[in-house]
Amino acid sequence: MFTMTWDHPYRRRGRKRLIPLLVAAIQMIGVTFASHFPANQAPATPRSLDLLAYALLAGSALAMWLVHVRVELALGVVTALTATYLALGYPWGPFFLAFLFMLILAVVLGRQLSAALTAAAGYALFVWLTARRGIDPLSWHSLVAAVVIVGVLLFAQVVRANRDRIVEQRRRRAGDERLRMAREVHDVVAHHISLINVQAGVALHLLDDDPEQARTALAAIKQASRDTLRELRQTLGVLRGVDEQAPRSPAPSLDRLDELVERFATAGLRVDVHVTGRPRPLPTAVDLAAYRIVQESLTNVHRHAGVDSAEVTVGYDTDEIVLDITDRGRGGDAAEGNGLSGIRERAASLGGTVAVGPRPEGGFTVCAVLPTGGDS
Incomplete structure (x- = not known):
């Protein structure tokens, strides 16, 4: 049974467009919450959150939409805004989520090299900027950042491999279905047209000498053509995914x-x-x-x-x-x-x-x- 789901791709696309908004909200709320715990901040006194800080947090997430223009452009803008937030000394927290999401998205879209280069550049900027805030480049902060970035890249590669496998399975199923429908149409047409051809020859041969027998052959042609149309409608109806009405006769x-x-x-x-x-x-x-x-x-x-x-x-x-x-x-x-x-x-x-x-x-x-x- 086929079900009409013409609006499903649009709904899925709409959900994807909400991801940057969700990431922006998590970054702003998370950083605001974390700013109330000075013990968790870097040794240097963090700069108070202001309108620019929230603009950078929101902008780094919303810049993910640039992926529809060019993946590398989105990677560069997200990385630059995230690095700017860190360089200005704002409080720590989940300000890097957009950067990590963008790495995953780039890998899934097949830009593994761009994602790897961006990850390396982002990590180097993180180590350099945290060193300016008085954190030892060899501290646990740098180690955790490296583990997280590598883990995110590996996770993204697994997601892409699974996505490729699903796409290939769908493509194979679609090919098998096309082949099955082609066989079905061939069998229907070849069988009935063969009968119509023979009966047409009989009707032409007997039209003058035996009109009654010719009438019988023409009746057989009419029935065969009706059966052909009925089976083709059923087959093509399934191919279109249309099932407004049930078949009027049993399946072969x-x-x-x-x-x-x-x-x-x-x-x-x-x-x-x-x-x-x-x-x-x-x-x-x-x-x-x-x-x-x-x-x-x-x-x-x-x-x-x-x-x-x-x-x-x-x-x-x-x-x-x-x-x-x-x-x-x-x-x-x-x-x-x-x-x-x-x-x-x-x-x-x-x-x-x-x-x-x-x-x-x-x-x-x-x-x-x-x-x-x-x-x-």
């Missing part, structure tokens, strides 16, 4: 094999169906794949084999279903026609196997084995 499955056989009989191909084992409900994906494999195999027989009959055997085993479609036609390259690659792909996507080839006694066979996951 082995339960509808009799309807498929009747359509081929109308087109002049007699199909004998044999079922072995105990029939049972199948997983939806397996049921659809089985139906499409039989459909495509019979379409190939109808178009390439040059015969008027075929056999279909459906075998239910404990944890698999075996499909065997056989004809006594020309075999060889004529039967190795369109759609066999799609049959192989369908089976492979479910962990199944397909064997195709000419028969020693003549004709051609397609044998597909699809796992069903045990008894249902």
Whole structure:
């Protein structure tokens, strides 16, 4: 079931735009709170917070928005404003959060070198400016700052790797879905157009000599074209993610094999169906794949084999279903026609196997084995 979520990307983008505001608030509130604890400040008496201090705290966070212009520009402005706050001797506290967030953002966006160079420059500025405030460059302040910066860079790299993995998975799923839909459209169109083509030829041939038989062929064309449009609407509706109304007919499955056989009989191909084992409900994906494999195999027989009959055997085993479609036609390259690659792909996507080839006694066979996951 598809759900319309057209506004979701905008909501996500809106949340991202709130991050600088949140960081600005944390920096200003945190520094204000920390300024009331002189024991936690540097040895030099800190400069009292004023309008400029709050402007630097807010500006360093809001400058993160410059990432939409250029990542390096945002890195430089955030670093400069943070260093200016420290150089002017304002109270300590979480005044560096915007700087750390900007390093993470740069790495996630693929600017690892720029982030590393900025981190090194920021650390050097921190050591130099704290030394001017009377703090030993080798004190625990410098050690903690180095550990925090390195830890933030490593964390950002892990986030980026995970993001890349998720993006690749989404891209792979989208590719698989496009391939599945392409197979579905091909099977629908190839099958019905093949029947329409044959019936159109019959109607043209009999139009003058046997109008009643021509009428029957035209009725079959009408039904086949209606089925084609209906299945294409369903397939394209799923592709668009539109589900305003439920499908008006059941999805293709082995339960509808009799309807498929009747359509081929109308087109002049007699199909004998044999079922072995105990029939049972199948997983939806397996049921659809089985139906499409039989459909495509019979379409190939109808178009390439040059015969008027075929056999279909459906075998239910404990944890698999075996499909065997056989004809006594020309075999060889004529039967190795369109759609066999799609049959192989369908089976492979479910962990199944397909064997195709000419028969020693003549004709051609397609044998597909699809796992069903045990008894249902």
